[in-house]
Amino acid sequence: MxxxxxxxxxxxxxxxxxxxxxxxxxxxxxxxxxxxxxxxxxxxxxxxxxxxxxxxxxxxxxxxxxxxxxxxxINESLLDTSKVSILTTVRLKNNGTNKEQVFTLVPDNESDLKSGKISVNTPIAKGLLGKSVGETADVLLPNGNQLSFEVLEISL
Incomplete structure (x- = not known):
């Protein structure tokens, strides 16, 4: 595979x-x-x-x-920043805390939380995939908690 x-x-x-x-x-x-x-x-x-x-x-x-x-x-030149996808960097507002966070969605084997790189297979990333600026992503975590994020910016 x-x-x-x-x-x-x-x-x-x-x-x-x-x-x-x-x-x-x-x-x-x-x-x-x-x-x-x-x-x-x-x-x-x-x-x-x-x-x-x-x-x-x-x-x-x-x-x-x-x-x-x-x-x-992954050919980065073909990536579209109008929607959240793999290798995009996303600036978010956590609607629960009103704090901003920045994540880059990467393949599993390249994730590194300390540098803000999260796997596309994490619950947060899965909730963000396909979202556009201004949209809200509601994410259900494995522990049962729900988080809500507003997408503020998408870049490479």
Missing amino acids: ASYVTQEGLNKMKVELEQLETIERPRITQQIAEARDKGDLSENAEYDAAKEAQGMLEMKISKLKDMIVNSKV
């Missing part, structure tokens, strides 16, 4: 894959060789730990390769 990413997100995945394959993989191979040199493998905890770490690393590399192969880069 294809997952949508930004070019920046795809580049980060490629850098991580390169690090895992060129630095982490040889490091674990070296640890296995050193543990093997210590003798009896049946009672060698270091060897077992290194082999387990190798298995986890190979699984991570495989998953990352699959993600890269199945990624579709």
Whole structure:
């Protein structure tokens, strides 16, 4: 299944894959060789730990390769800022608190709440998708609370 990413997100995945394959993989191979040199493998905890770490690393590399192969880069030049969509930045007014908030809607693997990037699959983002400036989004949170946001501005 294809997952949508930004070019920046795809580049980060490629850098991580390169690090895992060129630095982490040889490091674990070296640890296995050193543990093997210590003798009896049946009672060698270091060897077992290194082999387990190798298995986890190979699984991570495989998953990352699959993600890269199945990624579709979002063409930001085709995005429409008349409605809230993925990669748009939305300035909102929380109608309950009268405070303004700014969120950028991003693919799942690029969300970072500290920098205001929320996944398009969060309840707030789902409630905002398709809304235009001046419209209100009523969002039901998983805890049962309801929030109401007015869309003040949409930008890239």
